[in-house]
Amino acid sequence: MIRRTLSLIVAPCIVVAGMPPAMAHPHVFAEARLEVLVNPDKTVQQLRHVWRFDDLFSSTVLVEFDANADLKLDAGELDQVAETVTASLAEFNYFQNVEADGKTVEMSAPTDLRADFADNQLLIFFTSSPKQPLPVAANPSFGVFDPTFYTAIEFADDDQMVLVDAPSSCSKSVFTPDPDEALAQNQATLTEAFFEDPDGNNLAKIFATRMNVKC
Numbered sequence: 001m002i003r004r005t006l007s008l009i010v011a012p013c014i015v016v017a018g019m020p021p022a023m024a025h026p027h028v029f030a031e032a033r034l035e036v037l038v039n040p041d042k043t044v045q046q047l048r049h050v051w052r053f054d055d056l057f058s059s060t061v062l063v064e065f066d067a068n069a070d071l072k073l074d075a076g077e078l079d080q081v082a083e084t085v086t087a088s089l090a091e092f093n094y095f096q097n098v099e100a101d102g103k104t105v106e107m108s109a110p111t112d113l114r115a116d117f118a119d120n121q122l123l124i125f126f127t128s129s130p131k132q133p134l135p136v137a138a139n140p141s142f143g144v145f146d147p148t149f150y151t152a153i154e155f156a157d158d159d160q161m162v163l164v165d166a167p168s169s170c171s172k173s174v175f176t177p178d179p180d181e182a183l184a185q186n187q188a189t190l191t192e193a194f195f196e197d198p199d200g201n202n203l204a205k206i207f208a209t210r211m212n213v214k215c
Contacts, residue, residue, distance in 0.1 A: 026152035029054040030124075032144055033155070034211065038166040042215075044134040045165075047096065047107070047142065051124040051153065058122040073117045081115040085124060095146050095153055096128060097205050100138035106131040136170055136215045145208035154209075161211040170215040177207060 035048040053061075065077045073081065089095065090109060098105040113126035134140055142161070144153045155161055158174040166172075 026146070026150055028057045028151040030151060030153050031156055031160075032153045033160045033162075034142060034144060035162045035164055036142055036211065036213070037164045038136055038170075040165075042136050042167055044130055044136065044140065046127045046129045047098075048127050049094075049096075049125065049144070053122040053124075055120060058117070058120060061122050062117065073115075078115045078117065081122070082113050082124075085115065086110070086113045092147060094126065094128065095144050095151070097143040097145065097208065098130065098134070098140060099143075100134060100140040105134055105140065136166055136213055139212070139214050141210050141212045143205055143208040143210040145205055147205075161209070163211070163213060166213070167215060170213060173212050173214070174209065175212060176209040 030051040030053045032052075033048075033050040037045040037048065039045045061081060062071070062073060065073055065081050067077055068074070093107060094110060096107055098107060107128045108131050110126040110128045113124065116123040116125070146153060155174075155176075161172070161174050163170065163172040
């Protein structure tokens with residue numbers, strides 16, 4: 001029961017036969033904040049993530065994890081939520097996509113993921129770091145998205161993607177693609193099979209908001 005609820009975060013969209021790919025849409029929504037911290041040696045230290053889930057999904061989590069039925073999540077129950085999220089998102093790289101010099105940057109799995117429940121909404125916090133040193137001079141790009149399209153990770157505004165302690169010569173720009181334009185530009189690859197892939201697909205990043213760093 002526990003895994004079933006949190007696995008909704010990574011469950012794939014089901015495309016009905018004959019339905020055009022543009023009809024695929026998320027069922028869970030989360031507002032996000034991303035902070036990218038830079039070391040004194042001008043390498044990326046870590047990514048700090050905060051996700052606040054929508055009321056409906058949060059209520060579902062409350063019902064499933066409230067073992068003592070007191071209509072709140074105590075510390076032990078929140079730990080169970082965090083453990084389940086950590087396990088469920090591992091194969092999806094925790095919805096992170098970091099690139100530099102045209103290549104994907106491998107990230108270490110978070111060891112500090114925790115959950116909270118405030119104002120009737122589920123919050124998830126975690127940090128992660130590049131497995132190998134990542135110089136900001138490589139002009140890295142950072143995105144957060146669900147490759148299965150089931151969850152929409154959204155940033156309310158550009159200020160929710162932050163570059164911290166970077167050299168003054170560095171700047172960030174935030175790009176949010178227009179979904180219709182992204183579909184039109186990638187129509188050849190966005191087939192029905194693409195949307196039906198239960199393991200997700202890296203091409204989902206074309207719909208993701210990204211922070212691009214230039215130094």
